[in-house]
Amino acid sequence: MKGLIDALIPPAPCLHCQLPDPEHLWLCEGCRASLPVDHDAPTVLEGGLGVESAFYYGGACSVLIPFAKNPVEPRLYEWLISQSSQRFNASALVPVPTHWRRRVERGGCHTTALSQVLSKRLNIPVLHALERTRNDPKQSQLDGIDRRQIQKDAFRGRHVELPKGKILLVDDVLTTGSTLRASAQALLRDHDVEDLGAWVLARRI
Template sequence: MDALLALLFPDRCVGCGHLGALFCPTCRAALRPYPLDDPPPGLDAMLVPWLYAGPLRQAIHRMKYRSQRRLAAPLGDLLAEALRRQPQPADAIIPVPLHATRLAERGFNQSSELAARIARATGLPLVSGLERCRDTGHQAQLGRRERHDNIAAAFVWNVYTPPPARVLLVDDVLTTGATLVACGDALRAVGTQEVRAVALARSLAPAQKMIQ
């Protein structure tokens, strides 16, 4: 049945519109690498493979804001490939949670969808228990300090069993890193020793970095 549906209604690439795949090989090949960067204080390591621009930005935007949940599959597989090239030692994978209000609005957590693909590819367990206990609203228009203040203490570990000692946090887009650091703070408060993070993409800080 799936094969028949694919024949009758073939996927169209969200980047270029060509038929055949949700995110085609041509658009994947056009991804621009994000320059190597140190993790923000509070994270032991950080992997952000690509710049938040072009076809990848379109794909992430459609996944999050146009409810194209299926895009999490090719995007999650891209992240899994990046992790194979640059492994991040961890005992488990934890997605950055959405607040219940935002989850109800969107219908799914894009970070959870990406994390599930990574877990399937790596064999690492996907662990739940991290909760966003406060609705922080949209942070897109906030500055660095405002983001930090807005997200502080917004996460808690909500189960009785302690979290894994080494955690790999998964998010879709990294901006200042404030959200990931706040997640790490909540995990360290209840026993996690190492917190690494991976995100699909990050925007360049204006006039601070150049792609070589």
């Protein structure tokens, strides 16, 4: 029976190298084994925010991460996070919010999906303590200076109570850090936060 099913449904090719992937797990065995796992210490952004990351943005990650949010694919996030051996403590996760218009385009919110996967692993809540006030142009279309200008005041706090202890902001990719810095500023301005850090799936810096 399995042979018949395999014959009827050809294996999906690996998203990175296009080789046939017999397990239907996005990547072939070779690309799975060479995921660029980040074993380094957290990146510290200008202003002092420490950012943990599971991967470097490169190799197969540069294909999987855009794929995972168009449309949002929580199973892929779950699998990617299970490939990283990161250990950390926090008392709550706050997704970097996406504008509702972008969520409609993507069929969901990728930072919420990522936070929910982490939440199950760490057994801590996801709290939507921030909201996005504007639908800014896509980050990838802006250079570093534009990103900084556009991010200013792009976020504000929501009426959600945050627990004591370390709060982690969650985003998919760290590029210049301007989104995380702006989110951190809004969270610290509008909430009583004891200790703040951030977590991203992959970093470019």
